[in-house]
Amino acid sequence: xxxxxxxxxxxxxxxxxxxxxxxxxxxxxxxxxxxxxxxxxxxxxxxxxxxxxxxxxxxxxxxxxxxxxxxxxxxxxx
Ligand code: FES
Numbered sequence: 231x232x233x234x235x236x237x238x239x240x241x242x243x244x245x246x247x248x249x250x251x252x253x254x255x256x257x258x259x260x261x262x263x264x265x266x267x268x269x270x271x272x273x274x275x276x277x278x279x280x281x282x283x284x285x286x287x288x289x290x291x292x293x294x295x296x297x298x299x300x301x302x303x304x305x306x307x308x
Contacts, residue, residue: 231244231248231255231290231291231292231294232248232292233296234255234291234307239307240307241307241308242254242255242257242291242307243255244291244292246292248292249292250273250274250277250290250292250293251273251277252277253277253278253280253281253290255290255291255292256278256281256283256284256288256289256290256291256307256308257288257289257290257291257294257305257306257307257308258285258287258288258289258305258306258308259287259288259289259294259303259305260287260303260304260305261286261287263300263303263304264287264289266299266300267289267294267295267300268293268294268295270289270293271293274289274290274293277290278290281308283308285308288308291305
């Protein structure tokens with residue numbers, strides 16, 4: 231989320247500034263990368279279930295820890 235905001239990626243509003251309660255950083259991650267992203271905690275799951283466009287690959291960008299193993303990952307901004 232921070233990388234998206236700092237690079238002016240459209241659609242990432244991040245209203246709660248990464249506190250995992252607004253859902254405005256919702257993204258969809260490709261399955262091959264989804265399985266190697268940082269674990270999803272219950273708070274993130276709760277926010278995602280409230281989003282009407284929640285998908286199998288949905289994550290809150292503010293909860294995904296980006297490191298070198300995610301190089302090449304593509305996301306869809308929801
Ligand atoms: S920035 Fe609000 S949930 Fe991610």
